[in-house]
Amino acid sequence: MxxxxxxxxxxxxxxxxxxxxxxxxxxxxxxxxxxxxxxxxxxxxxxxxxxxxxxxxxxxxxxxxxxxxxxxxxxxxxxxxxxxxxxxxxxxxGEPLAYLVGQQAFYGLDLQVDRRVLIPRADTEVLVQWALDLLPALGVQPRVLDLGTGSGAVALAVQKNCPQAQVTALDASVDALAVAQANAARLDLPVTLLRGDWLAEVGSKFELILANPPYIASGDAHLAALAHEPMQALVAGADGLADLRQITAQAPHCLSAGGWLLLEHGFEQAAAVSALLVQHGFTQVQSRCDLAGHGRCSGGQWPGL
Ligand SMILES: C[S@@+](CC[C@H](N)C(=O)[O-])C[C@H]1O[C@@H](n2cnc3c(N)ncnc32)[C@H](O)[C@@H]1O
Known part of the structure; x- marks a missing residue:
C-alpha cells in the first residue's frame, strides 16, 4: 500500500x-x-x-x-x-463555504473570492436588478459608478448585463481591487477600477451611482458571526449609517441631472436612508425589498443643481 x-x-x-x-x-x-x-x-x-x-x-x-x-x-x-x-x-x-472553495455565484456570474473581500450576498442582486431596470432610460452609453466594489460583484453584473454601460468600480482597499481586477479579467468585462475614499476625489459625472457600503453598527451582535470577513467591508460607525451619510452627501456633485443614486442598506435602515436622500435634494425617493420582504435598497433621482 x-x-x-x-x-x-x-x-x-x-x-x-x-x-x-x-x-x-x-x-x-x-x-x-x-x-x-x-x-x-x-x-x-x-x-x-x-x-x-x-x-x-x-x-x-x-x-x-x-x-x-x-x-x-x-x-x-x-x-x-x-x-x-x-x-x-x-x-x-465557521469558515464560510465561499472562502473554502474560493468562489461565489452572483447574478449568474462565478466570482472568485477570498478573505480580502466580502462574500457577495443574494440580497445585493436587488441593487443590480434595480440598476438594470433604470439603465435603458439613462442614455446610450450610461456612465455607472459602483462604490465599494469588493469582489467587483455589482459592477461586473451590471457590465455583463448592460454591455453598453461604461462601468467604473471604486474601493478604498487595494486588496479588494486586486480581487475585482482578477474577476474582471477572468470574465473579460471591461470595468475601470479606481482606488478612492468614496467620492472625495471623483471628478467626473455619472448617470448612475450604486453602492453597497458597510452598514452594520459597531456594537451589533451579528458581527460575531461575520468574523471571517473584512471589518472594513462591514462596520460603519456607532449607528451603521456613517458611510451611507457620507455617500448621500457627496453624490450630488458626481451625478448628472436626472441621474440616480441607489444604496443597499440594513433591513431596518430604509426610513433613515430615505430621509438622508430627501435631505440632500433627491426626488422620487423610494425603496425596494429583499427576498424576505424587508426594505433593502433605497434610491433617488438627482434633479440637477
Ligand atoms: C459591504 S462591502 C460590498 C462589496 C461588494 N460591493 C458586494 O456587494 O459584495 C463594502 C465595500 O466598501 C469598501 N469600503 C469601505 N470603506 C470605503 C471607503 N471609505 N471608500 C471606498 N470603499 C470603501 C470595502 O473595502 C468593501 O469592499
Whole structure:
C-alpha cells in the first residue's frame, strides 16, 4: 500500500471512528469521507461541494459523487480526501463555504473570492436588478459608478448585463481591487477600477451611482458571526449609517441631472436612508425589498443643481 493510502486509512480510523482500521486491507470509500463531514455536523451540500473541490471537480458534479460514493478512495485520491477533511474541520469551525472553495455565484456570474473581500450576498442582486431596470432610460452609453466594489460583484453584473454601460468600480482597499481586477479579467468585462475614499476625489459625472457600503453598527451582535470577513467591508460607525451619510452627501456633485443614486442598506435602515436622500435634494425617493420582504435598497433621482 502506498504511503498516502496508509495515512488516509489512519486518519479515517483515528479521527472519525469510521469502519476502516489501520492495517485492514479494504480501502475507505468516498461515502466514508462524507460521513466524516456528517459527524462534524456539516450540511450535506456543503460536504459534497468541499469533497468535490478537494478532488478538483466542479460543484455541478454532485451526480458523479452520488454515483461513485461506493467507490474505494483510489491511491491518487488519498491526499484530496485528507484535504477534504481539513476543509470539513474549517467549515465546522465557521469558515464560510465561499472562502473554502474560493468562489461565489452572483447574478449568474462565478466570482472568485477570498478573505480580502466580502462574500457577495443574494440580497445585493436587488441593487443590480434595480440598476438594470433604470439603465435603458439613462442614455446610450450610461456612465455607472459602483462604490465599494469588493469582489467587483455589482459592477461586473451590471457590465455583463448592460454591455453598453461604461462601468467604473471604486474601493478604498487595494486588496479588494486586486480581487475585482482578477474577476474582471477572468470574465473579460471591461470595468475601470479606481482606488478612492468614496467620492472625495471623483471628478467626473455619472448617470448612475450604486453602492453597497458597510452598514452594520459597531456594537451589533451579528458581527460575531461575520468574523471571517473584512471589518472594513462591514462596520460603519456607532449607528451603521456613517458611510451611507457620507455617500448621500457627496453624490450630488458626481451625478448628472436626472441621474440616480441607489444604496443597499440594513433591513431596518430604509426610513433613515430615505430621509438622508430627501435631505440632500433627491426626488422620487423610494425603496425596494429583499427576498424576505424587508426594505433593502433605497434610491433617488438627482434633479440637477
Ligand atoms: C459591504 S462591502 C460590498 C462589496 C461588494 N460591493 C458586494 O456587494 O459584495 C463594502 C465595500 O466598501 C469598501 N469600503 C469601505 N470603506 C470605503 C471607503 N471609505 N471608500 C471606498 N470603499 C470603501 C470595502 O473595502 C468593501 O469592499
Amino acid at each position: 502506498p504511503n498516502s493510502c496508509k495515512n488516509w486509512s489512519r486518519w479515517l480510523a483515528t479521527d472519525t471512528h469510521a469502519e476502516i482500521r489501520p492495517g485492514t486491507a479494504s480501502p475507505a470509500k468516498l461515502a466514508d469521507v462524507l460521513r466524516v463531514a456528517a459527524r462534524l455536523g456539516l450540511e450535506q451540500l456543503d460536504a459534497q461541494w468541499l469533497l468535490l473541490h478537494a478532488l478538483g471537480k466542479p460543484p455541478t458534479e454532485r451526480a458523479w459523487l452520488a454515483a461513485h460514493a461506493g467507490d474505494a478512495v483510489a491511491p491518487e485520491q488519498a491526499s484530496a480526501a485528507a484535504q477534504a477533511q481539513a476543509l470539513f474541520t474549517r467549515r465546522a469551525a
